[in-house]
Amino acid sequence: MTTTVSSGATTIVHTTAGRIAGAREGEIVAFRGVPYAEPPTGELRFASPRPPAPWHGVRDATRFSPPFVQAAPAHSSEDALYANVWTPDPAGRRSVLVYIHGGGWQVGAGSVPTFDGARLAAAGGIVVVNFNYRLGMFGWGLHEAYTDPVTGLAANWGLQDQVALLRWVRENAAAFGGDPDDITLCGTSAGGATAWQLALMPELKGTVRRLVSISAAHPWQPAFALTPDDSRTAYETIAHRLGTDPKGLREVPAPLLHEEWTRFFSGSPGAREVGSGREYRGPVLDGRLVTAYPHDLPTPDVPLMTIYNRTEGSFFTDPLSPSFPPAPPAPTDHAELREAVRGVLRKMTPRVDDGLVDACVDAYRGTAAPTGRDEELRDLWTEVWGDGLFRHRIVRLAERHARTGTTPQYVMEFAHPTRAPHFGTPHDATSKFLFGSHRLPLHAEQFGDGPLERRISRNFAELVSTFVREGRPRSEDVPDWPVFAPDRPTTLVLGGETVASVALTPKRQQLRFWDEAGCLPVP
Template sequence: MITRRVLLGTTVALAGSAVLAGCGSPARAADPQVTVTGGAIRGEAAGKVHVFRGIPYAQPPTGENRFRSPRPVAPWRDTLNTNKFGSEFIQPAGGDPVRQEDALYANVWTPSIDGAALLPVIVYIHGGGWARGAGSLPVYDGAALAERAGAVVVNFNYRLGAFGFCGHPALEDPDTGLHTNWGLQDQIALLRWVSDNAKAFGGDPGNITLIGTSAGGASTWQLSVHPQTRPLLRRIVSISPAHVWSPYLSLTPDDATDVFDALAVAQGVPVKNLKDVPADRIRDWWVAQFALPRSQRVVKSGRQYRGPVLDPVLLPAFDVNQPMPDIPAISIYTSTEGSFFTGPKAPDPQPQPTDAASLRASFRDILEQGASSLSEVTVTDAVAAYTDSAKQDGRSTDPLSLWTELWGDALIRYDVLAFTRRAAVERRAPLYLMEYAHPVRPPYFGVPHESTSPFLFGTYAHPTNVAKFGDGPKERETSAAFMDLVAEFAHGRAPGSPRLPRWDPVGPDLRQLVLRDGAGTITTPTKARQLDVFDAVQWGK
């Protein structure tokens, strides 16, 4: 095992960091200014909050730093303007702004910087399958949440794709000894940065609530049990977490090595010289490789997504084999997670099943991504279980609906409820379970994965969101209730809202809050028979 000589985030700053734009430009009297690690920064007033965008929390991961642990920022002399978002990290082609590697920036919204009464801090980790996304997306604008919650809200970018979640021994960092999961290392560095700088924004470094959705929800869970970050956190909110395991959502360490070997061969360089290859060439090879049918890929794991790789320091075991968090947690899933993947504008569109034969093929395709072997009888039983469950509940049994249910259960719901059952038995800390059930508008359908974020942040009416999520009284009430729950939790109280019934931590009966139309009910999870399918194939075991 590699000896870790220096802990993450404690390496000395390297010389020659990128020149920071905006230093020394004229200030306006109303512009808020604070001093953070690296130097003074200037933000701007946005309604009732102050906002600082594009704050560097680590050196650009370019050149020699590409496949290394994040380095602390090099100090700057003049005041740095932080009124523009940093770039999104390089990711699959398409859309604006231009994506690039120099993207390790944080964004902060705060109601007050006077520090008279330190505020709770909410840190949010965006999702995107460990390959897409950015804190700068309009959906994650933290102004409304910061104001309503009376909290400092922070989001950020981290390394993605091949640059963030793979690994190879030839890329061992000379200072930390680490050679995997650079994106996870960025998240650790960001939490340390927040702890060091929270007071500058009026925040309490001893009262940090970590929230994430999808891949970010999985990261939230992992960081809550990681020995380097657990002491920094008071509580977590894990929303629709895609808990990693191999072969479904993670490369094995051997496969990570093999795929980087193949990448290096394709680029005509040794692995250690991949730092010199143009970033878009690495991205394009990576995307093309995993777009191939599974039988044609270089490796057999990472079948659906490529999340963190097992590593003795960064991820010593997959979530299912790690202890449960010992801090209060809220765990959230949506009613039909799968409609994000089977509905309009899906991130990776696939042909929809239209009859019994194509439905069987679609079921087989999903189950094969996690099962070591799969018989025809197992596929038949799975289709029957989902069909019968839908009939009993009065839900639709058409192929698209059944496929949608399987998608959401495989990726999210099965694991969320499995971890909830563990929490009810082990009782290490209070865990609150919520089903988010507020539907989207046609032609979208159901309650898709990632339909929570516009309501957590109050951005459902933004021009990029309103067609899907609406902007009526029910949407306003739903968002208000959701933000109330998080605000109460961040302030150290039980999550609650005047709009909702009393919500207690889960017990043996797995009681949950169902949030829809701005109102809530207390129930137990439904559609239990569907999940027996995953037990039968030892899903995630």
């Protein structure tokens, strides 16, 4: 049923599991903490998600659920599989944007103020949905002891949650004024990577109509994923330490399991009991949901918007950035630069000899524009970090889609600089401008809230929302944005005093080192 009942500030809609009451907030109606799956606790820990149990009466949907289990905040919980919906009008039939938060598959939540969908829903005339999914060892691993008796799956429970959420959205979009046949999937970082994977799944063909992949942390081994054997080793070792077996981990308190998982992957990657999962622990090759990683698969067969930040690495090298763990000290001389670069390369491969380090430093020095500033060493280190872990594969996959794909693709470099003493345009700068949250007190000091920042944010939101509604991005302050062609000026550069321009992909020469270095997969 899609009947909507409004009474003052309260709006009641019918979902497939029961009635919920949201709240009118200015131009939109917000529904928070709506269950899309049963709590994954007890026997459902390390199990495929189950549909939410129906309820009687009207369920309050005006407060966020807790985030999924993580180090902070303290109120995180396993009972966290809930969605949040912002809609201009539950009686309409609008395009739907489903947003997947990032956080290295370890942290984050739909309730984070950065991802509040109210402004984007109102300005774009679209329904915006975000949600929580399982994180850390509860969401991203593999062990046959957890083979689900219903689905036969034994891995990637967080990815399974995302599939369940998309099915829930398709079944319930109309209740919130959304069009179930017009769903665009969007995500940032880890969320951008799994959004890409979801768009490739045969079982979701027809559900995902368009894709916006932002700063995607495309998984590969050993950096962003565990091998199946290493995943088994992790669960078995932790179970042994706790005096049980893998099945027995279902009975261990969640905070203790999270603590043990964090301890297992602490310290230098070279000193751990396993060699993979060196930077993040994301999707594991399970032969069912994840049959291969993006560099070995076709690109998604839907219209694409591919976005990256100008200096992805400054999120990790700015000591004032909220990265976890905090940024190490910046290099101050050539010897320290070599060791800093070696540390980045070790995130990608266990074999880092002096020749590889020197080749990387020489390649980036050869392509950098000398400035004479003291920050040059820091900037080079930053570029190596951002290109090696993010930008290289994002750009190369975009180029491959341009060569072999059958759908239009629009590529953006987001380039609006942060405010000093911050520097560059760091990883995840985009979400602050897409959702208009750059103006919040927790972000304004770093990202700014002046007329230019509001103009950039308005254009960014309009580009994405027109793509969601029409399949082609446009905005009044932005020149015509062509379909991406690698050898022509077709990359939209958004940010700075000029607001927007169309150019050849910036800093292409820097990426050539990674094509031949042998420490990254080349799409």
